[in-house]
Structure formats: structure tokens, C-alpha cells
Amino acid sequence: MKLNTYATGLARVLSKLGICSRAQARELIRGGRVRVDGKITRNPDQAVDLKKALIEVDGQRVGSDEKVYVMLNKPRGLVTTTADEQGRETVYEYFKDAGLPRLIAVGRLDKASEGLLLFTNDNDWAERITNPESKVLKTYHVQINSVTDATLVERIKAGKEFSVRDIRIIRRGERNSWVEIVLDEGKNRHIRRLLESFGNEVLRLIRIRIGNLELDDLPKGKWRYLTEREHRDLVGHETQAANLTGRGHDS
Numbered sequence: 001m002k003l004n005t006y007a008t009g010l011a012r013v014l015s016k017l018g019i020c021s022r023a024q025a026r027e028l029i030r031g032g033r034v035r036v037d038g039k040i041t042r043n044p045d046q047a048v049d050l051k052k053a054l055i056e057v058d059g060q061r062v063g064s065d066e067k068v069y070v071m072l073n074k075p076r077g078l079v080t081t082t083a084d085e086q087g088r089e090t091v092y093e094y095f096k097d098a099g100l101p102r103l104i105a106v107g108r109l110d111k112a113s114e115g116l117l118l119f120t121n122d123n124d125w126a127e128r129i130t131n132p133e134s135k136v137l138k139t140y141h142v143q144i145n146s147v148t149d150a151t152l153v154e155r156i157k158a159g160k161e162f163s164v165r166d167i168r169i170i171r172r173g174e175r176n177s178w179v180e181i182v183l184d185e186g187k188n189r190h191i192r193r194l195l196e197s198f199g200n201e202v203l204r205l206i207r208i209r210i211g212n213l214e215l216d217d218l219p220k221g222k223w224r225y226l227t228e229r230e231h232r233d234l235v236g237h238e239t240q241a242a243n244l245t246g247r248g249h250d251s
Contacts, residue, residue: 009044009046009047010025010029010034010036010044010045010046010047010048010055011025011026011029011045012025013048013050013055014028014029014034014055014057014062016104016123017062017102017104017121019057019062019082019102020082020083021083026044028057029042029043029044030042030044034057035054035055035056035059036048036053036054036055036056037054062102066101067120067121067122067125068100068101068103068120068121068122068225069118069120069122069125069225069226069230069231070119070120070223070224070225070226071116071117071118071119071215071218071223071224071226072091072094072116072117072118072223073114073116073117073215073218073221074109074113074114074115074116074117075114075220075221076111076112076113076114077089077111077112078090078091078093079111080108080117081105088111091105091117094221094223095119095223101121102121103121104119104120105118105119106118106119106120106125106126106129107129109207110189112202112205113205113206113207114204114206114207114220115140115206115207115215116208116209116213116214118210118213119223125231125234125235128235129210129211129234129235132184132185134236135184135185136184136210136234137165137182137183137184137209137210137211138182138183138184138186138207138210139180139181139182139207139208139209140180140181140182140191140205140206140207140208141170141178141179141180141204141205141206141208142178142179142180142181142195142202142204142205143177143178143202143203143204143205144176144179144200144201144203145175145200145201145203146177146199146200147173147174147175147176147177148169148177148179148200149169150169152198152200153167153168153179155198156198159194159197161197162187162190162193162194162197164182164183164194165184166180166181166182167179167180167181167182168180176203181194191205210234211233211234212230212233212234213226213233213234
């Protein structure tokens, strides 16, 4: 969902900024821990203008940092959330002590998936990438537990419930295969559910590309800033990038 500059609902704003879940935000607000323009508010549905409002959580200003755009090579076994109720390790472990502002994940990869994952504190940019109308292509390499052939590829292309932009066989072994799948929008566990519907189990799922941005040789568990060109090209047009940090970095 798009986070407008003028957003109805302070709890929703805190959630979309990546501060916490919406339910947790409502608790923070009702507990008197959130200030808007210097005044405590206990109304989770209070409307705020992000370009004008000063929002503070426990005395720390949020939503006003310089714009930052980074990519992470996510390993398997981590969840894409700021905090996990079950105590599982999250992707945000890699940004500890990095001096970054609060970041939100641009889309998700489930716990068993790995590869390219984007983060930013620029909500408008994130929404343009994740909005299905933008048709930003996401490319995955997927290992399945069968030796696939052209027949399966054609059946998947012809499918209606789980559409794909493209699919091709990368290589085949004696017991499994690797395929490349391209999506221009994705539902929850889209690829896993798609392949399961054809009797295939996903053994590995790696996102290697978003738009023209390649995972390349970024080591697993490492992150770096996007260059200004990478940031601009992902949304397909010129954007304000005066505050963009464009240097490389490891976690």
C-alpha cells in the first residue's frame, strides 16, 4: 500500500517507516511514548503530514533522515522483519552498529529464500518498486527436486493462477534441476506455490536480480549502498538524489 505524504493514521505511518508493527505502534502511541510536533498524542489514527510533522518515539526523531538505499545478499534462515515474536534472527542483524537510519525492506524474501533484498528509508521509492503497476521485474534461480523438461516449462507458462513473466531451464542433473523464473509481481510464496502445484518441491530459491540491479558477487550476509545510477534506474526515471550515499560498504 502506498504511504502518502499526508497519511491518515499515525500508527500506520510508524509501521510503514519500519519502526514496528502497526499493532505495536498503537500500543506505543496509547502508552504516551510518541510525540507529534513536540506534543504527546494517544490517538493511533491521528493524521500527520510527513513533510511537516516532527515525529518522535521515546524521544528519538523518526522519518526525517537522509535518504539511504542499500542492498543485502540475504542468507537462508533469516526472517524479513524488524522484530520477530518467535525470537528468530532477522535480516536487520546485518545492519547493527552500521550507523544507518531506520530502514524498511523493499518487498520480502521468506525465511527459506535467499539473495537480493533492498532496504531504504524512502517510502515513496519503495512503493514505486513494489507497486504491481510498476512492473519491476524480479529474477530468481530456483532448484527443484525433479529433472524438468520443456513440457513442464510450457505448462507453467500457460498457467493462469500463478502467472510468470518468463521461465527457462538453466541446467539439469540426475535428480534435480535449476530454472530461472522472472516475475513482474509476486504473491505470498508465489514461486513455491506455483511449483508445488505442478508436483515440484523447491530446494533452493535465490533472487538474483531486481530490474537491472544484479546480485553479482556480493558475498552472502554482506550489504552495500546502491550507486546513484542504480537507485535512479530502478524507478525508471530521474529522481532527487542530493542526499544519496553512493559508496560501497560491507556489514
